[in-house]
Structures are given as C-alpha cells and as structure tokens.
Amino acid sequence: MLFRQHDICAQDKNETVLDLLIRYKIEVSYSCKSGHCQACLLKCIEGKLSSQAMAGIKETLVAQQYFLACQQSAIDIQQAADVDSELLFRRAQISKKSLLAENVLQLVLQAQQNFSYRAGQFINLKHPLGAIRSYSLASVPNEDGLLELHIKRKIRGTMTSWLFEHARVGDEIDIGQAMGNCFYTVKDLDMPLILIGSGTGAAPLLGIARDAIKHHHQGDIHFYHGAGNIDGLYLHNQLVTLAQNQKNFSYHPCISASQTAPGMMRGRCNDVAMAELNVEQQPRLYICGNTQMVKSTQTSAYVAGVPLQHIYTDPFEYKDLRSIPR
Amino acid sequence: MNTVLFERIGGEAAVDAAVNLFYRKVLSDDSIAHFFSNIDMNDQLAKQKSFLTMAFGGPNHYSGRDLREAHAPLVEQGLNDSHFSAVAVHLQTTLQELGVDEALIGEVMAIAGSTHDDILGL
Numbered sequence A: 001m002l003f004r005q006h007d008i009c010a011q012d013k014n015e016t017v018l019d020l021l022i023r024y025k026i027e028v029s030y031s032c033k034s035g036h037c038q039a040c041l042l043k044c045i046e047g048k049l050s051s052q053a054m055a056g057i058k059e060t061l062v063a064q065q066y067f068l069a070c071q072q073s074a075i076d077i078q079q080a081a082d083v084d085s086e087l088l089f090r091r092a093q094i095s096k097k098s099l100l101a102e103n104v105l106q107l108v109l110q111a112q113q114n115f116s117y118r119a120g121q122f123i124n125l126k127h128p129l130g131a132i133r134s135y136s137l138a139s140v141p142n143e144d145g146l147l148e149l150h151i152k153r154k155i156r157g158t159m160t161s162w163l164f165e166h167a168r169v170g171d172e173i174d175i176g177q178a179m180g181n182c183f184y185t186v187k188d189l190d191m192p193l194i195l196i197g198s199g200t201g202a203a204p205l206l207g208i209a210r211d212a213i214k215h216h217h218q219g220d221i222h223f224y225h226g227a228g229n230i231d232g233l234y235l236h237n238q239l240v241t242l243a244q245n246q247k248n249f250s251y252h253p254c255i256s257a258s259q260t261a262p263g264m265m266r267g268r269c270n271d272v273a274m275a276e277l278n279v280e281q282q283p284r285l286y287i288c289g290n291t292q293m294v295k296s297t298q299t300s301a302y303v304a305g306v307p308l309q310h311i312y313t314d315p316f317e318y319k320d321l322r323s324i325p326r
Numbered sequence B: 001m002n003t004v005l006f007e008r009i010g011g012e013a014a015v016d017a018a019v020n021l022f023y024r025k026v027l028s029d030d031s032i033a034h035f036f037s038n039i040d041m042n043d044q045l046a047k048q049k050s051f052l053t054m055a056f057g058g059p060n061h062y063s064g065r066d067l068r069e070a071h072a073p074l075v076e077q078g079l080n081d082s083h084f085s086a087v088a089v090h091l092q093t094t095l096q097e098l099g100v101d102e103a104l105i106g107e108v109m110a111i112a113g114s115t116h117d118d119i120l121g122l
C-alpha cells in the first residue's frame, strides 16, 4: 500500500490499514479503533473499500472515497492519502472553562452560527498537535451557537491534559461536525425516557433531557446518573433543581462505593435502572458512558424485552494508548 | 436452496417473528452468550436473520466455506458440540413457541444439523 512517501505491505488479510500504519510507526490520528469516532479517516486513491469502512460516514465524504482506516483491511488498498482537514474541521473558540467537579471540566465553545447538531450527538476536537478525540454535547441546539462539553480528566491523556492544563478561554480550537445517532427525536412523546449514564456519560443525557423538555415531552423522564462516589455526581445540584421544577422529570443519583448519602441509591446506575425497568410501558432507553456498561446494559434491556430500535447508545470507546496497557 | 420449505414456514415474516425470540434466548444462555458479547448488537441481529433465513431453507448466499470462515474465530475460542446443541435447542423451542408445525421444525433442524461440521470446523 502506498501512503505518503511509504510503500508498505500488509501482514495478512486481517491487518487493518490503521494497524499497518501503526506497525510502520507512521503518524496518523485515531482514537477508538472501533469504527465510532471517525478520527482515523483517510482517503482511498486506489483499492476496494468494504462497507464496514464506510459505515456512518457522511455521503459527500463517501463519494470522495473517504474511509475509516481502523475498519478497512489493508490488503485491499493499493494507495491511500491523508484527508483534507479543511473539509472536516472548522474553527471554534473556547468561551468558558470551569470545573464541575475535581476531575470534570465544563468546556463551552463558541461555534459558527450555522453549526448544526442534535442534542446528544458528539463532536471531534483536534489537539494543536493533531490528536483527535470525541466529546458528547450537553447543550441543545440554540441560536447562540454555544456548545457545552463535559470532560473527564484521564491520567496523562493527550487531549484531556491539554484541555485541563493549557487551553485558555479565547483560544481557538478545531472542531468536526456533529456525529452519532444517540439523540432525542420528537416522536412518541408519551413514552417514558430512561436515561442511564456513568461518569461524563451524563453529558449527552443532559442534552437529551433538555431537548425532550424543550419539545414538551409528555412521558416521564428518568435520569440515572452513576459514579463511584458523591463527587462524581457532578450534576447533582443542577438535576435536583430540574426535578423540582419539571413535573415529569426525576433524578436518580447512584453511588457504587460502599458509603452512600441520604437520597442516593446504592449500586451501579445501570443495575438500579434495570431493576426498575417496566417494559410494558414501552420505554425508550439512552445509555451513555463507559463502553462495558453501555454494552451490557443494552444486552440486558434487549433480553428483558425492549426492542433494539428503542435503545440508543453512546459508548465512550477509547484505547489505552500506553505500550503496555493496564 | 429449498424455497418450498421457506414459503411453507412463512417466508421473511416468519424470520422477523422468530429473530428476536431466538436471539433473546441465545443471549440469556450463559453457556453461549459470551460468543456474542464483542459484536455490535444491530449487526448481530442482521446476522441472526441470515442464520434463520438459511435454516428455514430461504435464499442466502452462504457456502459451507463461508460458514467455516465466519465461525473459525469462535472455534479458536473453544466453540464445541455442546454450544452447537445449545443453539439448536434454542432454534427448536423458538419454532415451537411460534406454533410451527412439527414436521416443518424437523426439516429446519435437518438443515441446521447439516452445517454441523462447517460450523465447528471439522
């Protein structure tokens, strides 16, 4: 396969374009390695693309032979090239930066006025040195063009360290278009919404809850937020207030550590939510955050009788990038 | 391809009726559920439909070699006779619960059984 000035060769038919490039230590951006984040987009000059490698990519980009390097076997590609970054990213400005909890940053970006998205979708941010990472939107589409993100600090994480320690209000940052299909749709207004999120999985759920309320959703809205300890329930006051003011909204704070506090449930948010699930009421589920939690909850909800098309998920997939993972 | 069986059993509508019932049984069975845990559920549901279409004698594009290839990684993870039987039992009870005629169920089970060696890579 030809790429930049390299001529490299796949090990076997299972090696993906991304793995091949990594094996040759060629600098390319990627994050989830599971076809989710589109950080690994490349352009195919010559070769045969699989449908998997084009899944979820915007049609206009598919037409230009853009593909996901982590989902395409390298053996079928003779030549690939970098993508045109101007096409994928636009400038935004950091307009607010504050801590919601010790390890959770609220980042508000001023996007261009015509930036369009659905509440609960995610965007990619580009680090000044090129790394690309995905973050979910906690805001609802608004005329002010402000985008709210909740960012959990990761030990020596490339993007999170920069955002926590170096990025300043007023700085410019490249952001991609909104992606993902875990968002609120204005239909089935009478059905209950069950929102389940661990850690910053609460970010897209907050967007979805706000959007549902804005569109006068009639069914009950249950927000299950889970964390290891009280500090991790970083939206506590905001959600308590929302529950007081909004008749059909209820907040279920869940703590998995052994000590708990008055009014909080003991256990993981997904276990608590599943125990209270009533399939007869035809709930719509939104499950966001830790990948393991999201997948296992999706499975148990489905097995309990919820149709798959009523379960929306946003797994925060990322690879541990150290050479020796934990 | 045995279109006659496929039509007698109810065609695509029968596949649609059976797929969720069948897949829920598979995922609830701890002895085999782990084979399905790393795969996107929506993709998987589409594959379960392929599985049922095939077992019902419907139009499909799988050769024995395709089945061998699709299941080879599972064989590496220890897929064996007991797992095969477990899937067969879930298929059978699904059809019984849907009230499919016993004779037709017999034909379906024969088709599933004929794939045994390819599935287990024998």
Ligand SMILES: Cc1cc2nc3c(=O)[nH]c(=O)nc-3n(C[C@H](O)[C@H](O)[C@H](O)COP(=O)(O)OP(=O)(O)OC[C@H]3O[C@@H](n4cnc5c(N)ncnc54)[C@H](O)[C@@H]3O)c2cc1C
Residues within 6 Å of the ligand: A031, A032, A036, A037, A122, A131, A133, A134, A135, A136, A137, A150, A151, A152, A153, A154, A155, A156, A157, A158, A159, A160, A161, A180, A200, A201, A203, A204, A314, A315, A316, A317, A318, A319, A320, A321, A322
């Ligand atoms: C669709 C989607 C939506 C997402 N939404 C959100 C969101 O709303 N909020 C959010 O906070 N995150 C979200 N994520 C996760 C986010 O994209 C990043 O993966 C995450 O913030 C880590 O990025 P990073 O560059 O800081 O870490 P990376 O540099 O990518 O490191 C990845 C992991 O490796 C560990 N690591 C790397 N190097 C070392 C080292 N030397 N020592 C110890 N540990 C190390 C890090 O601690 C981290 O856990 C989302 C992911 C996806 C795919």
Ligand code: HEM
Residues within 6 Å of the ligand: B032, B035, B036, B039, B047, B050, B051, B054, B055, B062, B067, B070, B071, B074, B079, B083, B084, B085, B087, B088, B112, B113, B115, B116, B119
């Ligand atoms: C009874 C005979 C069986 C038949 C006819 C059959 C048929 C199929 C078919 C047609 C596919 C789709 C392949 C594709 O499109 O990629 C498939 C995939 C799969 N089957 Fe089977 N199967 C059988 C038994 C089993 C058993 C016993 C297990 C494990 C307990 C199993 C686990 C899987 C899994 C996990 C996949 C998905 C593989 C992937 O996505 O990589 N199957 N099967």
Ligand code: FES
Residues within 6 Å of the ligand: A030, A031, A032, A033, A034, A035, A036, A037, A038, A039, A040, A041, A068, A069, A070, A071
């Ligand atoms: S989509 Fe390929 S790395 Fe995320």
